[in-house]
Amino acid sequence: MSELEFRKAIRDALDEEIERDPAVVFFGEDVAAAGGVFMTTPDLQEKHGSDRVFDTPISELAMAGAAFGAAVTGLRPVIEIMFGDFMGLAMDSLVNQSAKFWYVSNEQSSVPLVVRSAVGAGGRFGAMHSQIHGTWFQGIPGLKVVGPSNPADAKGLLKSAIRDDNPVIFLEHKRLYSMKGPPPSQETVPLGEAAVVRAGADITLVAALRGVRDALEAADELAADGIDAEVVDIRSLRPLDHETVLESVARTNRVLVVEEGPRVGGWAGNLLGVITAEGLHDLDDAWIVATDDAPAPYSPTLEDAWLPGGAEIAAAVRGRLGVAAPS
Amino acid sequence: MAETQTELAHGRTDRPGESAAEYLERYGRMRLIRGFEQEIHRLFLKGEVHGTTHLSAGQEAVPVGVCSTLDPDDYVAGTYRGHGHALAKGTDAEALAAEMLGRATGVCGGRAGSMNVIDLENGLVGCFGIVGGSIAAATGAAVSARRQGRVAVAFFGDGASNQGYFHECLNWAQVFSLPVVYVCENNFYGEFTPMANVTAGGEIGIRAASFGMPSRVVDGNDLWAVREAAVEAVDRARHGDGPTLLECQTYRHYGHSKSDPGKYRPPDEVERWLARDPLDLARARLLDLGLSEDDIAARDGEIDAELKRAVEGALAAAYPDPRQDSGTEFKR
Numbered sequence: 001m002s003e004l005e006f007r008k009a010i011r012d013a014l015d016e017e018i019e020r021d022p023a024v025v026f027f028g029e030d031v032a033a034a035g036g037v038f039m040t041t042p043d044l045q046e047k048h049g050s051d052r053v054f055d056t057p058i059s060e061l062a063m064a065g066a067a068f069g070a071a072v073t074g075l076r077p078v079i080e081i082m083f084g085d086f087m088g089l090a091m092d093s094l095v096n097q098s099a100k101f102w103y104v105s106n107e108q109s110s111v112p113l114v115v116r117s118a119v120g121a122g123g124r125f126g127a128m129h130s131q132i133h134g135t136w137f138q139g140i141p142g143l144k145v146v147g148p149s150n151p152a153d154a155k156g157l158l159k160s161a162i163r164d165d166n167p168v169i170f171l172e173h174k175r176l177y178s179m180k181g182p183p184p185s186q187e188t189v190p191l192g193e194a195a196v197v198r199a200g201a202d203i204t205l206v207a208a209l210r211g212v213r214d215a216l217e218a219a220d221e222l223a224a225d226g227i228d229a230e231v232v233d234i235r236s237l238r239p240l241d242h243e244t245v246l247e248s249v250a251r252t253n254r255v256l257v258v259e260e261g262p263r264v265g266g267w268a269g270n271l272l273g274v275i276t277a278e279g280l281h282d283l284d285d286a287w288i289v290a291t292d293d294a295p296a297p298y299s300p301t302l303e304d305a306w307l308p309g310g311a312e313i314a315a316a317v318r319g320r321l322g323v324a325a326p327s
Numbered sequence: 328m329a330e331t332q333t334e335l336a337h338g339r340t341d342r343p344g345e346s347a348a349e350y351l352e353r354y355g356r357m358r359l360i361r362g363f364e365q366e367i368h369r370l371f372l373k374g375e376v377h378g379t380t381h382l383s384a385g386q387e388a389v390p391v392g393v394c395s396t397l398d399p400d401d402y403v404a405g406t407y408r409g410h411g412h413a414l415a416k417g418t419d420a421e422a423l424a425a426e427m428l429g430r431a432t433g434v435c436g437g438r439a440g441s442m443n444v445i446d447l448e449n450g451l452v453g454c455f456g457i458v459g460g461s462i463a464a465a466t467g468a469a470v471s472a473r474r475q476g477r478v479a480v481a482f483f484g485d486g487a488s489n490q491g492y493f494h495e496c497l498n499w500a501q502v503f504s505l506p507v508v509y510v511c512e513n514n515f516y517g518e519f520t521p522m523a524n525v526t527a528g529g530e531i532g533i534r535a536a537s538f539g540m541p542s543r544v545v546d547g548n549d550l551w552a553v554r555e556a557a558v559e560a561v562d563r564a565r566h567g568d569g570p571t572l573l574e575c576q577t578y579r580h581y582g583h584s585k586s587d588p589g590k591y592r593p594p595d596e597v598e599r600w601l602a603r604d605p606l607d608l609a610r611a612r613l614l615d616l617g618l619s620e621d622d623i624a625a626r627d628g629e630i631d632a633e634l635k636r637a638v639e640g641a642l643a644a645a646y647p648d649p650r651q652d653s654g655t656e657f658k659r
Binding site: 025051054056057059061062064065066067068069070071072073074075077089092093096097100101102103104105106107108109110141142144165166239 | 402404433434435436438439443445446447448452453455456457460462463464465466467468469470471472474475479491492495496498499502503654655656657658
């Protein structure tokens, strides 16, 4: 079977869901005629028409608000906020309107909408086009926050997000768009479930999005040193699947949470809090590798140093376990 | 519309929707809103209504005039000064009062309170506690409404016309020719600050011109004037001819919220507006149309009795039980 490219997985999930459910509409900046600035949505307007797929003004607040209003009156909008950094502009509608509607309305209606964005550093985009906004929304009850680390999950998670009756923040890491991998074996991937993507006995590495690739690379490197690392792809920041992580930690007794983003206020800290509160008896060690508490730099040398990559993760584990680096 | 205005000015009552009996109904709805706000004011002072509340007394002609042109399944988004929006769109007065009182029988089970009422069954997609939120909600509802053959209306204040929501959404609605009517209730104060001190350009209605959107500035205390402008705007929306901005100039009788006695307003200004009380104007017009004082008094009596029953029923209702209401974050 031929391999699936991540950006094609996103496109195919949208294409199939727009086809499957007449209530699904998709809109955003440059998504229709141009096919998306990361080429994730080509030909969707051509295929489904401009009532279903359309370009919008550069108005993130109106876009999020329009998606909310449409979602509570019968549609299932998917919107693209081009870069996650732009979510600041859309925040009132998402946080105060969409997130609270199900509860405040006394469950008169939920808000079935998906907000897709390209996120993350490593593309030399600078401080205002490199953030991962998942943690900005992780503390908002009523929002789901999910993101894939591979093409199969990209397709399955996005399909689940579109079929979910609740508002979903969907994170697409820029450095994954060109990744190729096996196509999904199932139609959908459930939201709120982490996945053990590499089994191991000595330590659990928990990561998200592109960080999962880095953790897997680190695990390969550590295997050469005789350290058997398990890798958990968290996949969903809200709800946070701590059971899968706790089960893993019960086997390995050590956990390193890797986050591409600042340590303070990050999802890694939240997860470590749950692990220590509920799994302290299983723990020999627990810590976080994150970025510095500073904006993402532009210059390649600075940005590469700022990002926690596979080599840094492996070095951190060796250092913590007192294993000498290979000569 | 010159012809229509002339007809209305002469009190022509033989057109559909324009009979004296129908206006008596609309006047009754305005009286219900006025009485409701007075009751909420009284109950707030007694400690039965909590937090804060924003009363719309004085502004009744706007929601009643606009909603009188809508079908039951058309959409309305209101503001935190939204009791009138809900009652005008058809929300049950007892369920609304119970919501204010935090009772289980409230339209949102006591979860929403005064500022955030939602009543989808009656087409109220929500009242929004943050200035400008209603503008986006109605714009989005209009995306659905176009498919469904419906119309969406946003109510908002003069303050909201300085929010990003206003400018982004009006541009959006005009670009996509959405079936939506933007109704600015200009009461000349954004919270405690005079509108003129913080709003460039004088009029709000004129802002529509920059989007190529038709607009009207209307006497918002005149039920007939509001309705006439709304008929035209809703008709335009329903026939696929796009959005309209209506600026309805009006005045709130109370302060901004329950912590505000409104002392920043010059007494002569308040007097001038109180002399143009929309209920008094409506009563005078009904008499002109041939109704008698007795006809109006009879309607007053019915409305007052309805309100009394609603408030008594709401006060008698139980508070929600925290053991029963677990408050789920997500729909499963």
